[in-house]
Amino acid sequence: AQSVTQPDIHITVSEGASLELRCNYSYGATPYLFWYVQSPGQGLQLLLKYFSGDTLVQGIKGFEAEFKRSQSSFNLRKPSVHWSDAAEYFCALNTDKLIFGTGTRLQVFP
Amino acid sequence: DVKVTQSSRYLVKRTGEKVFLECVQDMDHENMFWYRQDPGLGLRLIYFSYDVKMKEKGDIPEGYSVSREKKERFSLILESASTNQTSMYLCASETSSYEQYFGPGTRLTVT
Numbered sequence: 001a002q003s004v005t006q007p008d009i010h011i012t013v014s015e016g017a018s019l020e021l022r023c024n025y026s027y028g029a030t031p032y033l034f035w036y037v038q039s040p041g042q043g044l045q046l047l048l049k050y051f052s053g054d055t056l057v058q059g060i061k062g063f064e065a066e067f068k069r070s071q072s073s074f075n076l077r078k079p080s081v082h083w084s085d086a087a088e089y090f091c092a093l094n095t096d097k098l099i100f101g102t103g104t105r106l107q108v109f110p
Numbered sequence: 111d112v113k114v115t116q117s118s119r120y121l122v123k124r125t126g127e128k129v130f131l132e133c134v135q136d137m138d139h140e141n142m143f144w145y146r147q148d149p150g151l152g153l154r155l156i157y158f159s160y161d162v163k164m165k166e167k168g169d170i171p172e173g174y175s176v177s178r179e180k181k182e183r184f185s186l187i188l189e190s191a192s193t194n195q196t197s198m199y200l201c202a203s204e205t206s207s208y209e210q211y212f213g214p215g216t217r218l219t220v221t
Contacts, residue, residue, distance in 0.1 A: 009150075032208055043114070043200055043212030044153075051207075090152065094208045097168070098143075102152040 002027050004093045006101035013081050014109050021076040021104050023091030032094035033074040035065055038103075039087045047089075050074060061085070083108045113137070114213040116201055122219045129188040131216050133201030139211075141204035142184040144168075144176065146197040147215070153200065159184055191220045 005024045013019055025031055032051050036044040048059025055067040065076045074091060086108045091101040117132035135142065141160055145153040145168075155168030157176040165176050173195060177185045184203075188195055196219050202210040 034209075036212075041215075043214045044202075044210075046209055046211070049207075049209065097155055097158065098153075098208075098210060100153040102150060 002093065002095050002099055004091050004099050004101040006089075006091055006104050008104045009102070010105045010107070012107040012109060015083050016080050019076075019078045019081045019085070019106070021089050021091075021106070023074045023076065023101060024072050025074065025091075025093045026072065027093055027095065031067075031074075033065075033067065034092040034094065034098070035059065035063070035074075035076050036090045036092060036100075037061075037087050038090065044090060047076070081106075081108055083110060114201060114203055114211050116199075116213040116216050118216050119214060120217050120219075122221065123188075123191050124221055125192060127188075127191050127220075129191050129218065129220075131186040131188075131199055131201075131218070133184045133186070133213055134182050135184075135203035135211070136182065137203065137205075137211070138181065139203035139205060140181070142178070143202045143204065143210065144174075144184065144186045145200045145202065146170070146195075147200055148197050156186065156199075188218075191218075193220050196220045 003026045034049045035047040038044045050067045088103045090103045093099045114135045143158040144156045159178045175187045199216045201213045204210045
């Protein structure tokens with residue numbers, strides 16, 4: 001079955017620390033993968049996407065993600081977190097529709 | 111910039127009322143989607159549309175219907191609102207490369 005798993009419900013980091021949010025997917029074909037961010041009370045904003053080619057993709061707001069086919073993973077990273085990055089992050093897999101993970105809430109301490 | 115707007119940010123309705131949620135996009139996208147978002151469940155697809163007057167059921171269509179009379183407008187209808195339809199409703203339109211752009215959401219409370 002096609003699915004997306006975000007194993008971490010809630011992550012807390014200090015401002016300036018590095019960040020990695022995990023995402024695992026299950027899909028038999030080449031995946032189209034996305035990361036979205038949702039600030040409180042807002043809709044979702046696309047951070048980055050992977051279709052093919054270079055497995056390290058760059059996105060907006062200084063985020064990047066690495067696709068690892070052998071691990072069925074698409075983890076999101078940022079080298080230095082800012083307080084404004086506090087939000088909920090969703091990984092998504094496109095089949096004939098978008099399948100979302102349940103999200104990871106990021107809290108940033110000053 | 112792509113803009114997706116939703117008719118209301120907050121809505122309070124009574125059980126049994128008919129509820130209309132409207133979504134408008136300004137980028138001439140063919141594909142549009144309605145999701146509901148609940149804590150711990152992520153986003154779940156209610157209905158989607160690939161073109162005017164076309165609609166497809168998503169994962170949780172029960173209790174909902176949709177209307178797409180014009181390309182830019184996709185409406186979600188709750189025929190008879192129930193308390194278990196209290197949720198955040200998100201509309202999205204999609205580019206030809208599968209990027210979805212979301213509206214700000216409508217937080218619906220059914221009492």
